Amino acid sequence: MSAIEVVRLDPTPDQLVYTFGGHQPLLRVRPGTVIELTTEDCFGGRVRGVDDLPSQVCEFPRLNPVTGPIHVEGARPGDLLAVHFVDIRPRRDWAVSSTFPHFGALTTTHSTAMLHAPLEELVWRYDVDVERGIVRYRARRSELEVELPLDPMHGTVGVAPAGGEVVMSITPSAHGGNMDTPELRAGTTVYLPVNVDGAMLAIGDGHCRQGEGEVCGTAVEAAMETVIVVDVVRGALRAWPRLENDEFIMSTGSVRPLEDAFRISQHDLVGWTADLLDLDPLDALQLxxxxxxAPVGNVVDTNYTMVAKLPTSVLGGARPYDGLHQRLRDVGRSYLAERGSVAS
Amino acid sequence: MSAIEVVRLDPTPDQLVYTFGGHQPLLRVRPGTVIELTTEDCFGGRVRGVDDLPSQVCEFPRLNPVTGPIHVEGARPGDLLAVHFVDIRPRRDWAVSSTFPHFGALTTTHSTAMLHAPLEELVWRYDVDVERGIVRYRARRSELEVELPLDPMHGTVGVAPAGGEVVMSITPSAHGGNMDTPELRAGTTVYLPVNVDGAMLAIGDGHCRQGEGEVCGTAVEAAMETVIVVDVVRGALRAWPRLENDEFIMSTGSVRPLEDAFRISQHDLVGWTADLLDLDPLDALQLxxxxxxAPVGNVVDTNYTMVAKLPTSVLGGARPYDGLHQRLRDVGRSYLAERGSVAS
Amino acid sequence: MSAIEVVRLDPTPDQLVYTFGGHQPLLRVRPGTVIELTTEDCFGGRVRGVDDLPSQVCEFPRLNPVTGPIHVEGARPGDLLAVHFVDIRPRRDWAVSSTFPHFGALTTTHSTAMLHAPLEELVWRYDVDVERGIVRYRARRSELEVELPLDPMHGTVGVAPAGGEVVMSITPSAHGGNMDTPELRAGTTVYLPVNVDGAMLAIGDGHCRQGEGEVCGTAVEAAMETVIVVDVVRGALRAWPRLENDEFIMSTGSVRPLEDAFRISQHDLVGWTADLLDLDPLDALQLxxxxxxAPVGNVVDTNYTMVAKLPTSVLGGARPYDGLHQRLRDVGRSYLAERGSVAS
Amino acid sequence: MSAIEVVRLDPTPDQLVYTFGGHQPLLRVRPGTVIELTTEDCFGGRVRGVDDLPSQVCEFPRLNPVTGPIHVEGARPGDLLAVHFVDIRPRRDWAVSSTFPHFGALTTTHSTAMLHAPLEELVWRYDVDVERGIVRYRARRSELEVELPLDPMHGTVGVAPAGGEVVMSITPSAHGGNMDTPELRAGTTVYLPVNVDGAMLAIGDGHCRQGEGEVCGTAVEAAMETVIVVDVVRGALRAWPRLENDEFIMSTGSVRPLEDAFRISQHDLVGWTADLLDLDPLDALQLxxxxxxAPVGNVVDTNYTMVAKLPTSVLGGARPYDGLHQRLRDVGRSYLAERGSVAS
Structure with a gap:
């Protein structure tokens, strides 16, 4: 553990940013560094109870703040940035969710434009009990309460986009961003294509848990205390973010329509499988x-996200990027052992 | 077990049908009957090895044969037909999969029409080992072999459509049909809307296993020996097929585009949850x-299928249709106990 | 004119049908026959004023009645049926349009399922003045009246589907059906793929006029007195309906999503152009x-319809099917000259 | 004419930009100013003949250069920028079009990802004859030549996006951008939402003509000499670009999927019509x-574009923005009369 460099990033509210691209680095780290960072929730912490309607207390475009960007030294266009999530834990004993006018999968939106008035804007406040590992749902219009497992994750992780673009943090695309898949939990490594020197990583939008699809438009939104370790894979040019945990390799696609997000994710997973197992593309397609x-990520953001998963059990001994995920996992475990924490 | 009526349906090749609707019943049963039936694979058993190209040995529209229709006495329009899958087991020690010209999620099709030549048509033959519970994948263009878990299911189950329509068995829609979701395994109850007297149930397209999405267009296709038990829920008018097993209630949607299949399945699950828990619709949406x-069913058939799942743990003691699934599950277990079989 | 065989088809209400496929022929004709036929409007004539709400006075699935089927002698699978529209004229001095719950492009539907209540169901009654060539729009909630050009067309024309399917008349697909494109006016020839002996042509859903997209779900719906002439093109196997008038050749595609309908129509037009001009496919694509x-047909029916048009001026002297459209046009003109009518 | 201020903007190649947003103004003008400007073609002028393959001579992301940005004084967020196209004429006697790997409506793309190899990359060079008003198509693989009408337009016109975003010029969205609709010809006024002070207008991607849909991915691409006049409408906050010419008002939508682009454009046109004619929304929907x-713009760019058109004849005397289009049209005519030119 003495070899592990640990740095901390705890931005002030003024330091939070709302885009990928367009910002100077808030932190510079070397590959292999463990970063302890804090993130604010997607509402900027302004929705604290059922009377704080997001459309009233939040101000466009200051939505979905992210912590960063973090410049990773030596990361260059054409490389992959590996981000391993060591720990994600809620910073408060409450979290919130809401409907939001013109946002969500089962409502008229600015894109799926209809003549209906928006659905009613409602806020749900959850109790968060880290010790018991649960969040508590409370119905607004009846007495029902339901305990759901705490399953912390980040909706948003990404790097500066290609082509000099600056993209709002609510958009998922090839640079990562607001993918909103529950697969982005502790124990998972994300591989992101590097488009600019230093990659310019940023992270936000913590969720205590999220259903697949994020149907109403928001998850159980929470400020997080998160630990990551970053590394760089040289010359591993990829178009779309990939994920890996101990049980699965995963490709993502984030576009509209949903079938194209599905196609992108499956196409990438087929190619990845062919590479790892030295298979003909059609043999990889078959496998x-x-x-x-093929779980859904989200069907509510400016792009929709699909995830394509293959069990590592199918891969025999083959592992991506020379086993980088396992090495980062080990770094994370060492860090946690030293800190006396327990990984989720 | 003495109270359980068991009938057998083992159609000759000439008795197989290729549409939902348009046929006289092959069998009439009372609600509560256990039916032992056999199904042929989607190729009509004509693809037996890697040299049997489907486009050469199969003849449109004689694809995807189904066993039935079965007239369930007393089922009337406005009712639900409940079909519980007691057992599904492969009838042969081999199974096949293939690409097929103009079919699949990652290729030009008749609908997603492009100027490319079709992908090459290839067949994969799998070994099926029921005792060991595996199927064996063999790459066509390398020596790789991979054992995958046997996980038998039916791609196609449905009833006669509404409006006097006759629909090819390859199409999934509100009447069920070729939904191609791996959730349709033994231990699961399917609820189908009844459109005509007797419902006219038919079943086919057994898969030894299937990935979510059925990306290449076919699963590990196999003839099956299947046991079901059927029942009727009066006046439970529903638009789309629902599923239930011991752990989840599930809604389905089968249309194009994929986001509308998602919307249908989620919309139905929200309504179902509201009904079961006596919740306001927005409270149900939040939960x-x-x-x-939200796993994908298929993204290759004439309609795409999405599944929306909610854990029964969320429901407290509430169960759909007065616990019908559990009662049918018990009937199935009694049947299996008597037969000396073991449910999958 | 003595050479032209003219027959009349004026079905009683009981003779109207609601599906393509599944019916015995109401009429048998030889190729080259002129057919004078009547059609009822999409509401079966039951919506006569603003107080006749379609959801109350119409009964599913008895919507969108069609006149037919007409058996054309000698038409066999693999042929094309050519249907030239000689004349289409409204039979009444009024017509109606409406919104309809869960139907339309800017509202929640059964497919694009949302949590909104349906838009209000409203009926608009139009005056129809054939002499002046106008229909009169009257706002329901203000005094505004607008005269719009009368431009009669049929929303629905098709043949029996392939594969033994029976399809509701509201669905457009490869067999034609409810394409709802304003291009289907007098002076136009439609080419439909023949799937069964006799083709089994049926026609309905007259519109006094229709905007592209049919956004609200219905056009200016009217019963029609229509004259067609039919012919058969041998061995001209085609997947999708084509249209031709004096100025354009047109391909159609009717599926969901809309981009696939676009792809089908453009793919067919590229192939058609390559055939007519003996071009390489990429040269045809460029032209x-x-x-x-690329006007929209409809974005409201169970499938969406796109039209791809190429000016005949681009074709030099080349014309499809050896100039069949022009020959049928001439037959139609002769008929009209004899009857003292003037083609639209 | 003495009252008309005329300025000229003829950027050097180094001054061309490739994004909307992210640049300092190249020019500052007052509302009412006539601007004579030049644009380079989408290939930066590097594709000059059939042997200049775009993927070889062009360098991502330096594609689709635009001229600007132009700061219009007094334009503020919440205003509309009106841009009237007075004249658009090709600067060379040739133009080019091409296929491009992974781009186009009938080919595998990065979004509609498939396992096919890309279509062949081919270039077509057109002769441009401004005097005769034609362009000449020449097939690559046969002797066919076809004259098509010259119909100059700009594929790309837009302003700085909202939310601090910087968007590549190839993307159409709410800020305008690469809408690629043939409606953007001389005589047309475009209304764009102002998101930043000065609006920051930029224009490029001239086409000698373009089919609807831009199916192969490119039009008849040409450098242009273009004259515009700009103005500002105060407080006319709009979400999406609108167009107006003497015969039509037009709304646009640029997203994926295509049905959502359709919905946006129709939703906006319904609202616009309701405003202009003081109609209830459902009455406007009906009209x-x-x-x-509803012609297609493009089905190839990163977003797809639909156009919704309503004839001004339907509007009685009502005209948008107090007749601004007509006033700008008059300014344009005065300018052209003075210059001895003839507007298209």
Whole structure:
């Protein structure tokens, strides 16, 4: 553990940013560094109870703040940035969710434009009990309460986009961003394509848990205390973010329509599988077709996100990027052991 | 077990049908009957090895044969037909999969029409080992072999459509049909809307296993020996098929585009949850948004299928249709106990 | 004119049908026959004023009645049926349009399922003045009246589907059906793929006029007195309906999503252009890309319809099917000259 | 004419930009100013003949250069920028079009990801004859030549996006951008939402003509000499670009999928019509449904563009923005009369 460099990033509210791209680095680190960072929730912490309507207390475009950007030294266009999530834990004993006018999968939106008035804007406040590992849902219009497992994750993680673009943090795309998949939990490594020197990583939008699809438009939104370790894979040019945990390799696609997000994620997973197992593309297609999973990420953001998963059990001994995920996992475990924490 | 009526349906090749609707019943049963039936694979059993190209040995529209229709006495328009899958087991020690010209999620099709030549048509033959509970994948263009878990299911189950329509068995829609979701395994109850007297149930397209999305267009296709038990729920008018197993209630949607299939499945699950928990629709939306899962069924058939799942743990003691699934599950277990079989 | 065989088809209400496929022929004709036929409006004539709400006076699935089927002798699978529209004229001095719950492009529907209540159901009654060539729009909630040009067309024309399917008349697909494109006016020839002996043509859903997209879900709906002439093109196997008038050749695609309907229509037009001008497919793609038009048909029916148009001026002297459209046009003109009518 | 201020903007190649947003103004003008400007073609002028393959001679992301940004004094967020196109004429006697790997409506792309190899990359060079008003298509693989009408337009016109975003010029969205609709010809006024002080207008991507849909991915691409006049409408906050010429008002939508682009454009046109004619929204929906046109813009760019058109004849005397289009049209005519030119 003496070899692990640990730095801390706890931005003030003024330091939070709302785009990928367009900002000077808030922190510079070397590959291999463990970063302890804090994130604010997607509402900037302004929705604290059922009477704080997001459309009233939040101000466009200051939504979905992210912590960063973090410049990773030596990361260059054409590399992959590996971000391993060591720990994600809620900073408060409450969290919130809401409907939001013109946002969500089952309502008229600015894109799926209809002549209906928006659905009613409602806020739900959850109790968060880290010790018991639960969040408590409370119905607004009845007495029902339900305990759901705490399953912390980040909706938003990404780097500066290609082509000099500056993209709002609510958008998921090839640079990562607001993918809103529950797969982005502790124990997972994310691989992001590097488009600019230093990659310019930023992270936000913590969720105590999220259903697949994020149907109403928001998850159980929470400020987080998060630990990551970053590294760089040289010359591993990729178009779309990939994920890996101990049980699955995962490709993502974030576009509209949803079938194209599905196609991107499956196409990438087929190519990845062909690379790892030295397979003909059609042989890889066949294997993925029978062994793969395809959960929805989100169907509410400016792009929709699909995830394509293949069990690592199918891979025999093959592992991506020379086993980088396992090495970062080990770094994370060492860090946690030293700190006396327990990884989720 | 003495109270359980068991009938057998083992159609000759000439008795297989290729549409939902348009046929006289092959069998008439009372609600509560256990039916042992056999199904042929989606290729009509004509693809037996890697040299049997489907486009050459199969003849449109004689694809995807189904066993039935079964007239369930007393089922009337406005009722739900409950079909509980007691057992599904492969009838042969091999199964096949293939690409197929103009079919699949990552290729030009008749709908997603492009100027490319079709992908190459290839067949994969799998070994099926029921005892060991595995199927064996063999790459066509390398030596790789991979064992995958046997996980038998039916791609196609449905009833006669509404409006006097006759629909090819390859199409999933509100009447069920070719939904191609791996959730349709033994231990699951399917609820189908009844459109005509007797419902006219038919089943086919067994898969030894299937990845979510069925990306290449086909699963590990196999003839099956299947046991079901059927029942009728009076006046439970529903638009779309629902599923239930011991752990989840599930809604489905089968249309294009994929986001509308998602919307249908989520919309139905929100309504179902509101009914079961006596919740306001927005409260149900919130609960489903945080607790639900959303796996893809297929993105290759004439309609795409999405599944929306909610854990029964969220429901407290509430169960759909007065616990019908559990009662049918018990019937199935009694049947299996008597037969000396073991449910999957 | 003595050479032209003219027959009349004026079905009683009981003779109207609601599906393509599944019916015995109401009429048998030889190729080259002129058919004078009547059609009822999409509401079966039951919506006569603003107080006749379609959801109350119409009964599912008895919507969108069609006149037919007409058996055309000698038409066999693999042929094309050519249907030239000689004349289309409203039978009444009024017509109606409406919103309809869960139907339309800017509202929650059964497919684009949302949590909104349906838009209000409203009926608009139009005056129809054939002499002046106008219909009169009257706002329901203000005094505004607007005269719009009368431009009669049929929303629905098709043949029996392939594969033994029976399809509700409201669905457009490869067999034609409810394409709802304003291009289907007098002076136009429609080419439909023949799937069964006799083709089994049926026609309905007259519109006094229709905007592109049919956004609210219905056009200016009217019963029609229509004259067609039919013919058969041998061995001209085609997947999708094509249209031709004196100025354009047109391909159609009717599926969801809308981009796939666009792809189908453009793909067919590129192939058609390549055939007519003996061009390489990429050369045809280039020509269509610069010279083509792409109006929407409908974005409301169970499938969406796109039209791809190429000016005949681009074709030099080349004309499809050996100039069949022009020959049918001449037959129609002769008929009209004899009857003292004037084609639209 | 003495009252008309005329300025000229003829950027050097180094001054061309490739994004909306992220640049200092190249020019500052007052509302009412006539601007004579030049634009380079989408390939930066590097594709000059059939042997200049775009993927070889062009360098991502330096594609689709635009001229600007132009700061219009007094334009503030919440205003509309009106840009009237007075004249658009090709600067060379040739133009080019091409296929491009992974781009186009009938090919695998980075979004509609498939396992096919890309279509062949081919370039077509057109002769441009301004005097005769034609461009000449020449097939690459046969002797066919076709004259098509010259119909100059700009594919790309837009302003700085909202939210601090910087967007590549190839993307159409709410800020305008690469809408690629042939409606953007001389005689047309475009209304763009102002998101930043000065609006920051930029224009590029001239086309000698373009089919609807831009199916192959490119139009007849040309450097242009273009004259515009700009003005500002105070407090006319709008979400999406609108167009107006003497015959039509037009709304646009640029998103994916294509049905959402359709919905946006129709939703906006319904609202616009309701405003202009003081109609209830459902009355406006009905009128647009029967009188509107819906041509495709493009189905190839990062967002797809639909146009919704309503004839001004339907509007009685009502005209948007107090007749601004007509006033700008008059300014343009005065300018052209003085210069001895003839507007298209």
């Amino acid at each position: 993925v077709s029978q062994a793969g999973l | 489903v948004s945080q607790a639900g899962l | 269509v890309s610069q010279a083509g038009l | 647009v449904s029967q009188a509107g046109l």
